Amino acid sequence: MPLPALASFLLLLFTLCYAGLCAAQPFAACRKCRGFGFATKTDRKGRAKRGKDCRRCKATGARIRRGRHLWDLWRRTHERGTRPTPTAGTRTESRPWL
Numbered sequence: 001m002p003l004p005a006l007a008s009f010l011l012l013l014f015t016l017c018y019a020g021l022c023a024a025q026p027f028a029a030c031r032k033c034r035g036f037g038f039a040t041k042t043d044r045k046g047r048a049k050r051g052k053d054c055r056r057c058k059a060t061g062a063r064i065r066r067g068r069h070l071w072d073l074w075r076r077t078h079e080r081g082t083r084p085t086p087t088a089g090t091r092t093e094s095r096p097w098l
């Protein structure tokens with residue numbers, strides 16, 4: 001297999017795997033708190049202790065994957081753009097403000 005074709009195939013394979021991952025698991029562990037939802041600190045005896053809530057993930061411990069976020073943005077924009085427009089003749093009552 002020539003090198004450009006191999007590179008294209010590997011790029012396509014990586015893209016499809018990442019799309020499948022975004023569809024199967026849209027959320028991943030927060031990078032700052034590693035999925036705990038809070039910081040860990042130690043007390044004076046050296047034991048691990050719960051720290052402050054993570055501000056980046058709002059203490060959920062989850063972040064949305066970048067590919068899934070982009071997919072949601074695209075889908076929302078597409079739905080807004082293809083939503084059927086309301087027609088003027090749908091109103092049934094003659095004076096709706098009364």
Ligand SMILES: [Zn+2]
Nearest residue numbers: 030033054057
């Ligand atoms: Zn976090």
